[in-house]
Amino acid sequence: MKLLTHNMLQCHVKGVRNGYPLRIEAQQDGGRFEVEVREAEFSADFLRHILPRLDWAALLEAAKALGEVAVGLPDAPPTDAMMHDDAFLQTFHRILLEVTVVEGELVCPESERRFAVKNAVPNMLLHEDEV
Amino acid sequence: MKLRELEGALGEVRPFGKPKVALEQYPTGAHLAACMLHTMAGAFDELEGCVVADLGCGTGVLSIGAALAGAERVVGVDVDPDALAICKENIDDFELEGEIDLLHAAIGAGVPLPIRPGSVDVVVMNPPFGTKTKGADAAFMAAARALEPRAVWSLHKSSTRGFLEKHALKTLGFSSAEVVAEMRYDLPKTYKFHKKASLDIEVDLWRFGLERDED
Secondary structure (H helix, E strand, C coil): CCCHHHHHHHCCCCCCCCCCCCCCCCCCCCCCCCEECCCCCCCHHHHHHHHHHCCCCHHHHHHHHHHHHHCCCCCCCCCCCCCCHHHHHHHHHHHHHHHEEEEEEECCCCCCEEEEECEEEECCCCCCCHC | CHHHHHHHHHCCCCCCCCCHHHHHHCCCCHHHHHHHHHHHCCCCHHHHHHHEEECCCCHHHHHHHHHCCCCEEEEEEEEEHHHHHHHHHHHHHCCCCCCCEEEECCECCCECCCCCCCCEEEEEECCCCCCCCHHHHHHHHHHHHHHCCEEEEEEEEEHHHHHHHHHHHHHCCCCCEEEEEEEEEECCCCCCCCCEEEEEEEEEEEEEEECCCCC
């Protein structure tokens, strides 16, 4: 799961009103937490296309949860000048599109429901009583 | 990428090990998938630079094809962990781990997807035709509509054309519903109850459009 995907995900358990953003944490059983950087093709145009649709606060919080590998985002959404600065765009690209959560858990901020991420795939299948 | 190259590449995608009839797991043929994606990318320019969701991604033919044909990022969603495992192998073989993310979630009536509306540009899908679970095709359409994409590209049995148009425009509130192409789904014998070695089913390639403020 890349942080772009994380930015899209919300808890959809029945009754939850504000299931966004999901916190990224280590797995509760065994405490596994694994993050890696998977190289992907860089496109400045795509970053500029996607920026207005990102929830910046959610991205920032997710990046902070990942530590050193995802450092370098500003507190406020990047300015137009930054979106034309190659060094910044490279950092933004890496954090949004290359940093991958391989093992961990996603936690709903309202219900505290935990969703496992295994082998980079979030499992957001609901139980019968959650639908 | 040229149509023939795309079709050739998709011919390498590994199929289902043991397809599950309740989920209507039928392979999306390389030819059909390539034609579909080529139309999206070419005539409609709805792949290049896009974030695409593939609902019911199965073994990943459409996800991989979308990434090869120019989509910037793809999220493949499926309820079946076995399909997702094969899909992952396929993605690794094509070295598209950077371009495609997978999500394990159900797509069905009354279960919203765990995806924030407006976060994908385009949905592509080859949904169940609803022959085993009645209404499964309509449920996929509703799930796709809820994501508020610019367009949903989907394959459906031609025999349901009248119903689908009404369902899309009246019930789901799409702003347009258009059969872009009539195709043939060459269905190889997949399950024991299939009597013939292969069967041609007439399918429609639909584009359901949504007008969004930002576009």
